[in-house]
Amino acid sequence: MPTILGQNQYGKAETRVVKVVRDGDTHHLKDLSVSVALSGDMDAVHYSGDNANVLPTDTTKNTVYAFAKERGVESAEHFGIELARHFVASQESIHRARVRIEEYAWERLAGHSFARKGQETRVAEITYDGARWQVVAGLKDLTVLNSTNSEFWGYAKDRYTTLQEAYDRILATDVSARWRYGWDGAAADGSAAAASAPAPDWNRSYEETRRHILAAFAGTYSRSLQQTLYAMGTRVVEHRDEIEEIRFSLPNKHHFLVDLEPFGLTNDVADGAVYFAADRPYGLIEATVLRDGADARIPVDTTTL
Incomplete structure (x- = not known):
């Protein structure tokens, strides 16, 4: 053949x-x-x-x-x-x-x-x-945790659902984020002249984008990790004009309340709760947040970056 x-x-x-x-x-x-x-x-x-x-x-x-x-x-x-x-x-x-x-x-x-x-x-x-540049920057393995202000309930259920609804839970993840800059080196008239358009301040942009990601994570009352992801991406795009899109890959680092009843102990979130931190399996939440009118260009498989 x-x-x-x-x-x-x-x-x-x-x-x-x-x-x-x-x-x-x-x-x-x-x-x-x-x-x-x-x-x-x-x-x-x-x-x-x-x-x-x-x-x-x-x-x-x-x-x-x-x-x-x-x-x-x-x-x-x-x-x-x-x-x-x-x-x-x-x-x-x-x-x-x-x-x-x-x-x-x-x-x-x-x-x-x-x-x-x-x-x-x-x-x-x-x-x-x-002729033209594409610059995608980002970070990986940024571990963050909210010890409260997170819920997860009202989800679809079937005969295999055993997860209990949570109204006050730990929300933790390892943030992997990639963002694409609008700068491509073209001149103001659109001609492909390398370095005709000034490049962003890469270091400042990185620090500010990281700051906005963390601020949104800390400041969002979360009813799902998807909601938190969208809040982080929206804050970045709204505050950083040089960024056209940002893609997140967020593993849900589950924390489950330990059953202490066999020891005659209660384990209440309001009174010094004890959790089991599970490393796997884990939920994996991924999505891209785009500036309105922008085309998505960051690969879906962020692990390839």
Whole structure:
């Protein structure tokens, strides 16, 4: 049966790079994991093993290190933009570059001493086709919990339903969020001129978006995790003009009241309740919140980011 080559890409995944900038006795640390995927005129290497159009993946790794040294790491997004532009502009056979970055945060203990933060991981995905950009940023593994102001009742029931309705429960989740910026590098007249339009302040946008996500989680009286998700997304889109859409993947980290009756004890939420924190199975709530009129472009499977 005849075959043809479909969509394909190649590159170097999870290049770990740590950049230290010394400002006297005060040091500044950036800790990244960078994955590069390249695509373009790659038929020959698949059909006949002709490597003429293939930039070695080892070269992409070396480029990550060289750019970290020569150009620095202002932000995950800016660093990814620099890399993507380089690969597309410098190699005629490469038509599209995708750069995915995870940034690991460190807390300063002293001028040159740090402790790895135990909160979320910052992520970014930059795609460039030689004319326009798509920047998707986000975070993962941000664990949050409300010890009250959450209910879950009035749901559909059938013969297999055993879950008891809850009118005062713990709501906890590990927030995984991705948001897409409206900036694509085009000029004001719509022409595809890279860097003609000013890029957002990536670091400030990240911090403010994170702040709005947490504020909405803390400030929403929740009757379902879906309601809380929508409130978080709505607050981000309404307060951050540079963001067109935001997608959440929220596992419901269930906390169940422990049955203490066999020990002659009551376990009431109003009197120091004890819960069992279940890690699996768990409910998984996912949805995208869009600016009115925007097209959804963030992949549904956020784990691929």
